[in-house]
Amino acid sequence: MRGRLHELKWYVKVAIHFGKLSLQSTMEYPLDFASGVCVELAYMTIKLVYLYVVLSAGMKVGSMTPDMVIIFVGTYIFMTGIWMLFGGVNNIPGQVVRGDLDLLMTKPGSLQFLQTFGKFNFALAFPNVAVGTILIIGGWRRCAIPVTISHIGVFILYLAAGIVLTYSFGLMAALLVFWVTSLNAVSTLYAALWDYNNMPMELYPKVIKQIGTFLIPIFLVTNWSGMAVLGKLNPVQIIWGITVPGLALLMARTMWKAGIKRYTSANG
Amino acid sequence: MEGIVVKNLSRDFAYYEKEAGMKSSVKNLFHRAKQIRHAVKNLSFEIQKGEIVGFLGPNGAGKTTTIKMLSGVLYPTSGEVQVNGYVPWERKKEFKKQFAYVAGQKSQLWINLPAVDSFALNKSIYEISDTQYRQTLGELVELFGVQEFLKVQVRRLSLGERMKMEMIAALLHRPKVILLDEPTIGLDFIAQNNIREFLKDYNRNNGATMLLTSHYLKDIEELCQRTMVISHGNLVYDGTLEQIQDVFSNRRILNIHWNSPVQKEALVSLGTVKSWEPMRAAIEVDDAAVAQTIHRLFAMFSVGDIGIDAAPLEESIARLYEQGA
Incomplete structure (x- = not known):
């Protein structure tokens, strides 16, 4: 027990250190940071145009009022920021192809941890997380959702589940490099799947909803937290939303172990 | 310990070969002959x-x-x-x-x-x-x-x-x-x-x-x-x-200084001329032929000074590399 606690403290300490160094690196080149923020703001404007159309037209998306849609779009933008934040995950394909995992492999601790939490991209994450949070809070207020511990707790629970899914899905997509080497098609496909979340899943036909929930559970990333506070999750969805992140993390871990065995350090 | x-x-790496040109690229779409490179063998x-x-x-x-x-x-x-x-x-x-x-x-x-x-x-x-x-x-x-x-x-x-x-x-x-x-x-x-x-x-x-x-x-x-x-x-x-x-080089280098200029062409029959200037030269000869070559040098030219060195280490190592091929 004591050993586990010590190990946990080590992981937290090293992760914070990685975070600090990533931030310090970013601050060395403020113009790079600013340009990264600008690029993300430009992408975000496109996403916000959809929201503007919904709000100005007073359009309902399924059973969702325009105010509710704000929460979903906010969560989607927030989670896009989290996806961008995991620079270590997104760098995997290039590092594997170049054989850049070598020195990291010789460091104490889990290689998966050292790689995936080794670099954070604050420039791309910051605008998304900030605007996403503002939209969530704004949508929450407009929907008059009570600010209670249980409401906030359940929202954060499914938001955390979404973060775990973002990490796991991103990792699994990146790990395909061990089998296919060039990931251009996979990355494009993953980005396209991700963008299915830029509106609440209620927008889609039933068959798409089923696929996005059970087969490729991408909808769980951004829909469940909003649906939970709006009381729109049925018991199966409640359990499914808790179970899938655990399963996805397990699958990503298994895939990591299998992939690393195929690592050839740019020799093969 | x-x-x-x-x-x-041992460590093997798998790879594929492709001939130049479009035809082989198309062929590779359907069948790739897997090759194995033995990077390390029984070390x-x-x-x-x-x-x-x-x-x-x-x-x-x-x-x-x-x-x-x-x-x-x-x-x-x-x-x-x-x-x-x-x-x-x-x-x-x-x-x-x-x-x-x-x-x-x-x-x-x-x-x-x-x-x-x-x-x-x-x-x-x-x-x-x-x-x-x-x-x-x-x-x-x-x-x-x-x-x-x-x-x-x-x-x-x-x-x-x-x-x-x-x-x-x-x-x-x-x-x-x-x-x-x-x-x-x-x-x-x-x-x-x-x-x-x-x-x-x-x-x-x-x-x-x-x-x-x-x-x-x-x-x-x-x-x-x-x-x-x-x-x-x-x-x-x-x-x-x-x-x-010692073990992998049976070659020696004779470094000779002449008392009077010697033409390069006059030396080629003695061994491999590694370097030449009118007043000095370096000739590589077989280990066993050192004594005989020195004898011939003294007989043929006016030798001022002569030294015997081992062949450069790099050459010995290069021979070793060839042995592993």
Whole structure:
């Protein structure tokens, strides 16, 4: 027990250190940071145009009022920021192809941890997380959702589940490099799947909803937290939303172990 | 057991070949003939604790692949390895805290930050106490003379300065085993010398076991009591560098100074003319023919002075490389 606690403290300490160094690196080149923020703001404007159309037209998306849609779009933008934040995950394909995992492999601790939490991209994450949070809070207020511990707790629970899914899905997509080497098609496909979340899943036909929930559970990333506070999750969805992140993390871990065995350090 | 034990170590890599042109590209879409490259073949050796061993071999001989297996970066196709009693590719935390892998062409430093930030990260990763960190860093910085560069962004350092910082980062946790893959590659001779001196000091003070690959013979000559030569994945020699010259070269170089000018053409019948100027020449001859050639030289020309040298070490090693082919 004591050993586990010590190990946990080590992981937290090293992760914070990685975070600090990533931030310090970013601050060395403020113009790079600013340009990264600008690029993300430009992408975000496109996403916000959809929201503007919904709000100005007073359009309902399924059973969702325009105010509710704000929460979903906010969560989607927030989670896009989290996806961008995991620079270590997104760098995997290039590092594997170049054989850049070598020195990291010789460091104490889990290689998966050292790689995936080794670099954070604050420039791309910051605008998304900030605007996403503002939209969530704004949508929450407009929907008059009570600010209670249980409401906030359940929202954060499914938001955390979404973060775990973002990490796991991103990792699994990146790990395909061990089998296919060039990931251009996979990355494009993953980005396209991700963008299915830029509106609440209620927008889609039933068959798409089923696929996005059970087969490729991408909808769980951004829909469940909003649906939970709006009381729109049925018991199966409640359990499914808790179970899938655990399963996805397990699958990503298994895939990591299998992939690393195929690592050839740019020799093969 | 402390030290390194390698038994029947092999590593294969799979690859595909493609002929030039579109036709073969189309053909490859449907069928690719898998080829196997045997990077390391049945390698066995032992390195005692505290020994510095040089690993020589031409490009593609399997040196780096072997070092990567010893450091746990690559899994072997077959064979056994123990480094200080640990199997490297099991990647146990206790093992990782005991060794360091330094590769001249790989970096662990954060390029946009001063090296001291990367050192602090390694302090956290290796759980080095404040006192030990201060003491070790102080020693290493002094040995390398890099105090003034500690606060400079890594990207702004010269290659030599950067390599010294890489070395410090790798040794902060005072490893007992150090695997060095071309640590002096691309460095000028002063920086190469600094690194060599440093490694000697580190070995003397810490009794660390070291395995070093390098293309610079000087690295091996100055650092290693023992040299292993690998060629095409096979170990073709294990002994001292001097012995390589004795055993694998049956050629001698005669360095002659003339009392009066001699034409180059007049020398070709005596052996291979390695260098020529009107008043002096170097002729390579077979070991067994040395006495006879000297006799003929004195008979044919007015010789002022003559010296006999072994053939250059590089040539002996090149012969060894050919043996492994």
